[in-house]
Each structure stands twice: as structure tokens, then as C-alpha cells.
Amino acid sequence: MKRAPAARSARLDDVARRVVLRSVERARREGQTRWLARVDSASDAPALDWYARAAARDRFLFEPGDSEDFSVAVGVSHEIESAGSERFRDVRAWARDTCARIDWVGAARAPSRATFFGGFGFEPESRGAAEWKAFPAARFVLPEWIVERVDGETRCVSIVRVEPGATVESIEAELLARRESFDLGEGARETDRAAHPDPAPASVAWPASPERWESGPEYRVRSDRSHGVFRAQVEDALAAFGRGVLAKVVLARSLSVEHDGDVDLIAFLARLRALYPTCTLVAMGRGNDTFLAATPETLVRVRSGRLETAALAGSAARGRTPEEDAVLARRLLENPKERAEHAHVVEAIREVLEESCEAVEIPAAPTLRKLFGIQHLETPIRARLATSAASDSSAAATDTTPVDVLGLVDALHPTPAVCGVPRAEAQAWLARCEGLDRGWYAAPIGWLDTEGGGDFRVALRSALVQNGRAEGARFGSSRALLFAGAGLVEGSDPEQELVETRIKLRALLAPLTEI
Numbered sequence: 001m002k003r004a005p006a007a008r009s010a011r012l013d014d015v016a017r018r019v020v021l022r023s024v025e026r027a028r029r030e031g032q033t034r035w036l037a038r039v040d041s042a043s044d045a046p047a048l049d050w051y052a053r054a055a056a057r058d059r060f061l062f063e064p065g066d067s068e069d070f071s072v073a074v075g076v077s078h079e080i081e082s083a084g085s086e087r088f089r090d091v092r093a094w095a096r097d098t099c100a101r102i103d104w105v106g107a108a109r110a111p112s113r114a115t116f117f118g119g120f121g122f123e124p125e126s127r128g129a130a131e132w133k134a135f136p137a138a139r140f141v142l143p144e145w146i147v148e149r150v151d152g153e154t155r156c157v158s159i160v161r162v163e164p165g166a167t168v169e170s171i172e173a174e175l176l177a178r179r180e181s182f183d184l185g186e187g188a189r190e191t192d193r194a195a196h197p198d199p200a201p202a203s204v205a206w207p208a209s210p211e212r213w214e215s216g217p218e219y220r221v222r223s224d225r226s227h228g229v230f231r232a233q234v235e236d237a238l239a240a241f242g243r244g245v246l247a248k249v250v251l252a253r254s255l256s257v258e259h260d261g262d263v264d265l266i267a268f269l270a271r272l273r274a275l276y277p278t279c280t281l282v283a284m285g286r287g288n289d290t291f292l293a294a295t296p297e298t299l300v301r302v303r304s305g306r307l308e309t310a311a312l313a314g315s316a317a318r319g320r321t322p323e324e325d326a327v328l329a330r331r332l333l334e335n336p337k338e339r340a341e342h343a344h345v346v347e348a349i350r351e352v353l354e355e356s357c358e359a360v361e362i363p364a365a366p367t368l369r370k371l372f373g374i375q376h377l378e379t380p381i382r383a384r385l386a387t388s389a390a391s392d393s394s395a396a397a398t399d400t401t402p403v404d405v406l407g408l409v410d411a412l413h414p415t416p417a418v419c420g421v422p423r424a425e426a427q428a429w430l431a432r433c434e435g436l437d438r439g440w441y442a443a444p445i446g447w448l449d450t451e452g453g454g455d456f457r458v459a460l461r462s463a464l465v466q467n468g469r470a471e472g473a474r475f476g477s478s479r480a481l482l483f484a485g486a487g488l489v490e491g492s493d494p495e496q497e498l499v500e501t502r503i504k505l506r507a508l509l510a511p512l513t514e515i
Contacts, residue, residue: 012172016105020171023103027162032101034162035077035142038175039106042147042156047072048273050147051283052266058141059285060117061269061292062447062455065278068149071114071447075144077159083125083137088410091118091140091448095406098142099450103162107155111451112303113148115157116140119284119291119445119459122414122438131464131481132439134286140448145178219513220258224436230501231494233433240429241490248344249420249429251497252436252485255505257512259478262467265290271511275372280457282445288469291440293462294507296369296376299412299444302405302453307357307383311345312369313417313487314338314377315500329368329375337491342366342377344416344489348423349381352411356403357383374503404452409444418442418458418485439464441483460484461507482508 012020020036027034047070051061054074063070078098082090095116118140126137146157158178162171233251240246265283272294273281283292297312316332319325332338346362353360360383369378385403419442420426441464446456464481484504486497 012105012175016175017168017172019103019105020168020175023162024166024168024171026103027164027166031164033078033164034101034103035098036160036162036171036175037102037104038158038160038179039104039109040156040158040179041107042154044149044154047149047281048266048269050074051269054285056285056287058143059283060141060143060447061281061283062114062117063273063281064455065276065280068152071117071146071148073114073117073141073143073146076141077144077161078142079140081136081139085124087120087124087138088406091138092404092406095140095448102142102159102450109155109157112449112453113150114146114447114455115450116142116448116454117284117446119440120409120413120443121440122418122443126439127437129437129439131466131479132437134289135284135291135440135464217513218260221509221513222256222258224254224256227498230498234488234492234494234497236433237429237488238490238492241488246425246429247421248341248416248487248489249426250416250418250442250485250487251430251434252438252442252483253501254436254441254484255482255509257480257482257509259480261477263465263478263480263512265292265465265467268292268465268512271514272508275511276461276507279371279461282457282459284445288467290465290467291445291459291462292465293445293457293459295457295460295462296371297417297458297460299415299446299456299458300405300408301455302385302408303449303455304451304453305385307353307385307408309349309353309381309412311342311349311366311379311381311415311417312376313345314342314366315487315503316375317499317503318370318373318375329370332375332377333366333368337489338377339366340491341487341489342379344421346379346381348416348421349412352408353381353383356386356408356411358386359384371507373507405448405454405456409456413444414442415458417487418460420488436483438483442485461504463508463512480508480512482512 023034023036047061047063050072051059057074058076060073080091080094121137124137126132142159144159148155158175160171160174230253237249269281269283269292276294279294279296281294283290298310301308314332316328319328350362362381363379366377366379369376440459441462443459444456445459446454448454462483467478469479470477482505484501486500488497
């Protein structure tokens with residue numbers, strides 16, 4: 001149901017003006033920037049419509065597949081970049097400091113709503129690869145505006161900087177101008193449709209001779225290594241298992257897809273949403289670069305002290321018929337190798353949660369998570385942060401234990417589902433053998449609220465898309481890097497692990513190159 005746009009006003013109401021006045025006076029008195037966040041209702045529109053309006057500005061999309069909720073963030077009011085072993089704590093400290101300097105006005109907004117958006121690299125330090133320049137080891141932003149749908153209601157949050165020299169009049173004018181930009185009344189929606197029309201079949205006179213037909217889009221696909229190299233790497237891992245050095249390791253590879261035009265990112269995201277409706281659709285864009293994922297995996301979600309996560313590891317293809325699908329599902333559930341791989345992930349999560357949580361609920365056996373083309377073993381896990389943990393956002397809390405969402409992200413990443421067991425030995429093996437700069441692939445991406453909670457997903461089924469790389473060139477005008485990995489344990493078969501990565505890469509390659 002579409003909501004009517006809020007009534008326009010030439011000025012803020014008296015309550016809002018008093019909040020603006022206090023914010024301006026406090027910024028002047030303290031000599032530091034504050035932020036004023038105004039919450040209003042917004043017209044109903046799909047998440048991708050809002051995301052498309054951001055164009056080349058900094059933008060973030062977070063759309064879970066298990067509800068109709070979403071968050072879209074645009075612009076940068078404040079940001080942090082960090083690297084190294086302290087990056088999670090740096091982001092936490094930055095978010096806490098920023099929260100203390102935000103003044104809220106307008107409609108009431110729960111503190112558990114998404115306010116800061118960003119992600120982390122797989123490794124603590126960036127390797128300096130040019131393709132990952134826009135996505136450092138840690139980056140979070142307080143956006144200029146947020147559009148969110150929560151429990152069927154669509155709202156916008158406009159965030160304005162209040163500098164020490166600001167005036168009430170200048171902040172009021174900025175807030176009112178920002179509210180106008182949110183107003184998706186019918187006229188604005190028609191303007192958007194004109195600027196971004198829906199594709200329609202072209203009516204052309206085509207020549208009778210096929211030799212004279214205009215060719216369609218063209219793509220060049222290259223794997224980052226040969227199949228023989230990948231199999232040899234699996235053999236190396238098997239030898240490490242035999243020596244007792246490793247119990248599990250996740251070996252990833254990538255595909256480079258070059259195109260003679262720009263990738264239509266909105267169409268790509270729409271196809272991913274249609275193909276994988278139960279996955280979380282995430283996209284973070286900066287200029288011409290966009291990192292995106294249609295991921296089935298939750299790293300950790302904390303809301304008002306309640307925690308949800310899941311172990312997702314162990315995979316098999318889907319069947320071509322219901323009967324074949326049932327056979328493959330039963331084999332996956334009964335496969336010792338896949339169950340062992342899954343158990344490593346469950347135990348790693350259990351160890352972290354039992355240190356900082358109460359009432360940890362972990363089912364005794366996994367269930368199946370069925371996706372288009374692939375199915376996984378999944379164990380949903382729930383818990384409650386310990387009493388001291390739930391109040392971690394207070395000034396008296398310490399940073400020595402994982403007691404808020406970022407502490408848990410720090411403790412959980414990288415999980416055995418994307419790295420291995422033991423963690424340090426698996427990381428060393430990957431650094432020596434994998435030869436892949438993962439960037440943000442298989443890393444935490446998501447959002448933070450204002451009370452120590454948030455929602456982070458593992459960036460699987462992910463791609464880095466770079467448009468506008470070589471204008472006028474037949475190839476290289478755009479490039480997409482697609483990523484997928486396979487979990488290796490004792491008993492893994494090199495050929496079957498290669499097949500698993502193929503299945504996962506097709507999840508992105510098919511919708512990317514739909515021709």
C-alpha cells in the first residue's frame with residue numbers, strides 16, 4: 001500500500017526548531033561537529049528504486065530475503081576507514097562517539113534501526129590491489145539520508161552536519177531541502193521513470209541475411225587459475241590434513257568477466273533478487289565501483305540484546321526433478337565429509353557465544369537450505385547477550401570481550417565456513433597457497449544501530465563490479481570479479497571441490513551475462 005507524501009511546510013515546527021537551536025548551540029559551545037537527523041514518512045517504493053536514484057554517489061543497499069524490510073543509504077555525512085587488528089574496535093569507538101553527537105527530530109525511531117553502514121575486508125590489512133581501492137580493510141559511513149522499510153512502514157532519515165559556526169536558519173533550510181528530495185509523489189515518480197525507463201522490446205527492421213544482423217552483447221570470461229592448479233591446491237590441503245596441520249580449509253577462486261559496455265547494476269541486482277529470493281541482497285557502491293552479494297549466510301544479528309546467527313557449510317547441487325533433488329538432499333544430510341565440514345563451523349560459533357552469551361540454542365542436527373542450483377547444510381543458532389554484554393554501549397563497559405555486535409563480528413570472523421580450522425593455520429595456508437586477494441569477499445558487511453546492535457552478513461555469492469574502466473574500448477569498459485570457495489576436509493575429492501566452485505560461480509555468472 002502506497003503512503004501519501006508528507007505535507008510540505010515552509011519551515012520546521014516549533015518542537016523541531018527548538019531541537020535545531022539546541023544542536024547549534026551545543027556544537028558552538030563544544031567546538032565540534034554534531035549531526036541532526038530528521039525522521040519522516042516516505043512514499044512506498046521498492047528498495048532498488050531508491051538505490052537507483054543514488055546514481056554515482058556513495059550508496060548502500062541491504063535487503064534481507066526473509067522479510068519485506070530494507071535499508072538504503074546514500075551519501076556521506078561522516079565516515080571512518082581503518083585497518084589492522086584494531087579495525088573493529090576503531091569502528092566501534094567511532095560509532096559510539098558519533099551516536100553521542102546525533103540529535104534526533106521528527107517521528108520516533110527505535111534505536112535498533114540501521115544507522116551506520118559498511119563492511120570489512122577478509123584480511124586485516126589491504127594488499128593494495130588497485131581493484132579494491134574503494135573498499136579498504138574497514139569502512140563505515142553515517143549517510144546523508146536513509147530510506148528504510150520496517151514492519152510495512154517506509155520512512156526517510158535525513159542527516160545534516162551541524163558545524164560550530166552553523167545557524168538555525170541554515171540548518172532549517174538544509175533539512176527542508178533534504179525533505180523535498182525524499183518526496184516521491186506521483187510527479188517525482190514519473191520523472192524517475194522517464195530518467196530510468198523500463199526496458200521495452202525494440203521495434204527494428206532486421207535484415208533478412210544473418211550475416212548483416214547487429215550482434216548482441218559480448219563478454220570475455222577468464223578464470224584466475226587453471227583447473228589443474230586448483231586440483232593441486234586441494235591435494236596440498238589434503239596432505240596438510242594428513243600431517244595434522246589442518247582440519248579444514250576453504251579454498252576460493254575467482255572469475256574475471258570483461259564486457260564491451262557498462263554492467264547494468266540495477267538489472268543485475270533485480271535478477272539476483274528474483275533468482276535468490278531468500279538470500280540477503282547487499283550492495284555498496286562508490287563512484288563506478290560496486291561490491292555486491294546475494295548471500296545466504298548471516299554472520300551475526302543483534303537486536304536489543306537478542307542474537308541470531310547460523311552455521312552454513314556443506315553443499316550439494318540441486319536435482320533436475322523432485323525425485324533427483326530428494327536423493328541429493330538425503331545424500332548431503334548423510335555425507336560424513338559434508339557433516340564434518342559443517343560441524344567445524346557449529347563448534348567455532350558455539351565457543352564464541354558461550355563466552356559472551358546466555359541461553360545459547362543450537363539444534364542437534366542441521367537442516368537443508370535450498371537455493372537455486374545449490375543446497376547447503378544449515379544450523380540456526382540463537383542466544384541472549386549476557387547481562388553485562390547487553391549494556392555494552394554504556395561508558396562503563398570495556399572493550400576486552402566480544403559483548404556487542406562488533407565484538408562478536410571480531411570474534412567470529414573469519415568463521416570455518418570461509419577460512420578453516422585451526423584458524424591461524426588455515427589463514428597461513430591460504431596466504432601461501434590460494435593466491436587470491438579476497439578483498440571484501442567472504443567478509444562481514446552490514447549495518448550498526450545506535451545501541452550496540454546490528455546485522456552482518458558474510459559476503460558470499462559476491463562480485464566486485466567496475467564500470468567506466470576503458471571508455472570506447474571493445475573489452476574492458478567494465479569488469480566484474482566473481483568469487484566462490486569450497487570447504488576442504490579430510491576425504492575431499494579435488495574434482496568434486498572444483499565442481500562445487502563452478503556451481504557457486506554460476507549463481508552470479510548467469511544473471512550477470514544474461515543475453
